[in-house]
Amino acid sequence: MGDDPAKYHALFDQMAQGAFFQSADGTLTDVNPAALEMFGLTRDEFLGRTSMNPDWRVIAEDGSDLPPERHPSMAALGSGRPVRDFIAGVFNPRKRCICWFNLNALPMFRPGDSSPHQVFVTMHDISSHKRINDIHLSRIRLIQCAGVHPLDELMVQALDEVEKLTGSAIGFYHLFDAATGSVALKAWSTSTLERFCGIDDRDQHYSVEQAGVWADCLRSGKATIYNDYNIIPHRKGFPPGHTPVRRILVVPVQRNGEVVAILGVGNKPSDYTETDVHTVTLFADLTWDVAQQKQMQDRLLAKTGELKEANELLEQRVNQRTADLQAAIRERESFSYSVSHDLRAPLRHISSYSSILIEEYGPALPYEARTYLDRMRGAANQMGALIDHLLELSKVARAVISPEPIDLSAAAAGILQMLQETEPHRMVYQEIQPGLTTQGDVHLVNQLLGNLLGNAWKYTLKTPFPRIAVGKTTAAGEEVFFVTDNGAGFDMSYQSKLFKPFERLHGSEFDGVGIGLATSHQIVERHGGRIWGEGTVGRGATFYFTLGGRCEHEVTAAGDVAR
CATH class of the missing domain: 3.30.450.40 (GAF domain)
Structure with a gap:
């Protein structure tokens, strides 16, 4: 366990992933809080159990009962080889339902031994994806x-x-x-x-x-x-x-x-x-x-039999729609599984192995080596955040739109207040036009405003007298909403890249992964609207958007509010 058991347990207990140890005789010897939450058990109920315990109810991905010897931990102990990305369902007595997990089992050996003395298992909940x-x-x-x-x-x-x-x-x-x-x-x-x-x-x-x-x-x-x-x-x-x-x-x-x-x-x-x-x-x-x-x-x-040709055409359309639906589902399945398995699996391994290295060999490692391990874990965390943003983008595409009246002025004020509370030392002049209303899905429109205002807040960080405004104007005879700032701005020659995932127009001086505007574009399109941006380097940016209908409050041009 390393020379510092307290440090090991602190790291083990704080892992977002579920994790537990099982000894060579099959006895469960240690578990972290995340795993207990996933299993729906207390620590006393979990420790001391074996895979043979009749209280376990484990099923395979096809729905059949999974014998104890096929549990990932037991398979790794028996073979001495890791078991990776194993999908299984486990009955959670608190939730009274089957929860689905992706499990990885890593056998551990003492020096000179040919058989593992225990296995380390990590797990994460994939119930929602399934x-x-x-x-x-x-x-x-x-x-x-x-x-x-x-x-x-x-x-x-x-x-x-x-x-x-x-x-x-x-x-x-x-x-x-x-x-x-x-x-x-x-x-x-x-x-x-x-x-x-x-x-x-x-x-x-x-x-x-x-x-x-x-x-x-x-x-x-x-x-x-x-x-x-x-x-x-x-x-x-x-x-x-x-x-x-x-x-x-x-x-x-x-x-x-x-x-x-x-x-x-x-x-x-x-x-x-x-x-x-x-x-x-x-x-x-x-x-x-x-x-x-x-x-x-x-x-x-x-x-009449004369309608046979029309019926065949109807069948053809049903079959084509079925094929289109299957293709779309396969594409989304591939994306979801890539995110939840192909991308997350190496991150889990990086995090787990770097943690083990620090715990087992930390005192013996040079300072630079520990620094490299810390950087490695930081990079894994950054990649994890990117995956979360990708999943959020995917959720927008699947979300059910439930239109209802929305007070955009109130929503923008709430978001800016939250941003101000997170950085109370910043003095940002805020101007929100009153009476801005529209029809849309409340959750998605709030997410849209959060992305645009969050960007404005972020890119005015280095501006001496930062200013952010929200209002409405007219463009090509159409009433549109806008969010404007006097921050870093952007080069209009790169305008075509604004709403593409991972396309960032600024370097590392500003945080971000390049997903926010892509998500905003997706939300606006789901509402049947349009979004575009205009900016000047060093003089700020303005993002305009519609939500598929007329704005409901008559006002003057953007220049009266934004500039």
């Missing part, structure tokens, strides 16, 4: 199913997919007729029909007033979660043949401002969350669209 990939694959299967199966089977397939993604045991899809205020029981998942719902009359119609709590989303028009069914005051009893419900999540499908259907899942082992709402909403909308397309196709086929 969930995104699973959703994409489920959508592909559903679209493929639409081409070869009747509508009823398609509905069941959709419910089976959303059940699997949410870990639920119940799934149902009902149609709603706003004119009559009635709900038609349309489809149930396979497991619901087999295990939970033995009702004889499955073609029954309900009025909303007669329906149970699962119809609350019809009344509110919003997703409804009940994680403890028994405490709901307005719950009703279950009809004969229906198994009791413990938890339920129901989301409405809306078209043209009206609810047309609902999709519900139930009896998940743990509480439903907003992540589940996102997943179920996605499949509810997709199921409706595919079902509508399927019904249209069936009507066309029923009319």
Whole structure:
């Protein structure tokens, strides 16, 4: 462990990665807090266990149970060789769900020994990445199913997919007729029909007033979660043949401002969350669209054989869209896995091995050698920050846009206040035009303003009397917002590189990785708008943007505010 156990434990405990040691006999001997959080265990519950402990529930990437001898730590101990980038799911008793990890196991040897005396394992949580990939694959299967199966089977397939993604045991899809205020029981998942719902009359119609709590989303028009069914005051009893419900999540499908259907899942082992709402909403909308397309196709086929050519064209378009979706998903999968595996793996190794070198041989190393190791770890941290920014850029491309009114003036004031609080010694003159409003996704627009104002704050660092302004002007007859400063500026001959990832127009005198403006460009494009920049070296820069519609506050030209 080195000559300074206290220093070793401090470093070990502060690692952002989960890490633990396992001895040659399979006993878990040490663990850091990050790993305990990932496993959902206390230190006392973890230490002393072996891979043979029956409380472990570990599954392979294909969903099959993973035998103890195939656990990465045991495989490394048995073979004496490292096990790298092993994907496995482990049941977390606190979260009551399977969490997915990427694990690396490094066997450790004493001098002269041919067999390892222990193994050092590092791990990081990839549950969110795996969930995104699973959703994409489920959508592909559903679209493929639409081409070869009747509508009823398609509905069941959709419910089976959303059940699997949410870990639920119940799934149902009902149609709603706003004119009559009635709900038609349309489809149930396979497991619901087999295990939970033995009702004889499955073609029954309900009025909303007669329906149970699962119809609350019809009344509110919003997703409804009940994680403890028994405490709901307005719950009703279950009809004969229906198994009791413990938890339920129901989301409405809306078209043209009206609810047309609902999709519900139930009896998940743990509480439903907003992540589940996102997943179920996605499949509810997709199921409706595919079902509508399927019904249209069936009507066309029923009319006359002369429509065969039109049907073949429709099939061709569905297949082409499926191929396009698969290609896009493969590209995003490749990017996500490159970031989370190919890029992060060498960083983990650099950080782990440099830490081991410092701990094991630190006192014996010259000062310059320790300095080089510190620089190595600093470079790894910088690369980690770059990866985080790349993932943020990827998230913007996948984010669901939820437009709502936004007070840009208030948002800009809040961001500048936060920047001022981080550097209270700086005196920056700030001017924000009042009454700037627009429509857009609140989270993404705040991120856009944060990037632009953060750049303005950063590039006025060396300006004697720094000044930042936010306002609105008119360009080519179109009203646009702007963020301007009197900082370092940029050479307009490099304007074409402004919004490309990694293209930085300044050297190391200013921090950054060259992702912020690329992310801003992506956000503006997702809103159907435009963004561009103008600047002069040493005299500042101005960035203009629109968000797909007119600005809502009449003002004068930019010169009245910005200059």
